[in-house]
Amino acid sequence: SAVISQKPSRDICQRGTSLTIQCQVDSQVTMMFWYRQQPGQSLTLIATANQGSEATYESGFVIDKFPISRPNLTFSTLTVSNMSPEDSSIYLCSVRLPEETQYFGPGTRLLVL
Amino acid sequence: KNEVEQSPQNLTAQEGEFITINCSYSVGISALHWLQQHPGGGIVSLFMLSSGKKKHGRLIATINIQEKHSSLHITASHPRDSAVYICAPLRGAQKLVFGQGTRLTINP
Numbered sequence: 001s002a003v004i005s006q007k008p009s010r011d012i013c014q015r016g017t018s019l020t021i022q023c024q025v026d027s028q029v030t031m032m033f034w035y036r037q038q039p040g041q042s043l044t045l046i047a048t049a050n051q052g053s054e055a056t057y058e059s060g061f062v063i064d065k066f067p068i069s070r071p072n073l074t075f076s077t078l079t080v081s082n083m084s085p086e087d088s089s090i091y092l093c094s095v096r097l098p099e100e101t102q103y104f105g106p107g108t109r110l111l112v113l
Numbered sequence: 114k115n116e117v118e119q120s121p122q123n124l125t126a127q128e129g130e131f132i133t134i135n136c137s138y139s140v141g142i143s144a145l146h147w148l149q150q151h152p153g154g155g156i157v158s159l160f161m162l163s164s165g166k167k168k169h170g171r172l173i174a175t176i177n178i179q180e181k182h183s184s185l186h187i188t189a190s191h192p193r194d195s196a197v198y199i200c201a202p203l204r205g206a207q208k209l210v211f212g213q214g215t216r217l218t219i220n221p
Binding site for chain 1 (some may be wrong): 161
C-alpha cells in the first residue's frame with residue numbers, strides 16, 4: 001500500500017499568483033500522477049510525473065501553466081501558475097503500485113479570487 | 114458520447130436496500146477501478162478488477178470484458194455508504210478514464 005500526503009490542504013489565492021502543491025509518498029513509486037477535479041466534475045489527468053525527466057502532459061495542459069517537478073521516487077510538486085478563477089479546483093496527487101490498485105492523496109482545495 | 118457512462122447519476126435509497134451502480138465503457142481496457150469519494154474530497158479505490166467478480170465486505174464488483182460493462186453492488190446499505198462512486202477503466206498501462214460518478218445517498 002501507499003500513504004500520500006499533500007500540502008497545502010487548501011488555499012485561497014489571488015488572481016495572477018502561483019501556488020506550488022507538494023506530494024509526499026511513504027514508499028518509492030514509479031508511477032505518479034496529478035489530477036484536477038473542477039467543481040461538480042469528475043477527475044481529469046493533468047500529467048504523469050516522471051522521475052528524472054520532464055512530465056508527460058495530457059491534451060489541454062501545458063508545462064508553462066502547470067510545471068511539475070519529480071526529484072525522486074517519493075516526492076513531486078505541481079505548480080499552478082498565473083492563476084485565474086477557472087483554476088479553482090481540487091488538485092490530487094495519485095500513485096499506482098505494480099499489480100496493485102491506485103492510491104490518491106487527500107487533495108488540495110484551491111480557490112482563486 | 115463519453116468513453117465511460119455511469120448510471121444512475123444520482124441514487125437515493127433507504128438503509129438496508131440493495132444498491133447497484135452500472136458502468137459501461139467504450140475503450141479497450143486492461144483493468145477497471147471502482148473509486149469512492151466522500152464529501153470531504155478524499156478518494157479511495159474500492160476495487161481493481163480485470164475479470165469476473167470481487168467481494169469486499171458488503172461490496173461486490175463485477176466486470177464483463179466482452180460486454181464492456183461493470184457493476185458495483187452494495188448489500189445492506191448504510192448511511193455511511195453515502196458518497197460518490199466513480200468507475201475508472203484503465204486504458205493501457207497508465208491512463209485512468211473516469212466516469213462522471215454516481216452520487217449515492219442512503220437515508221436512515
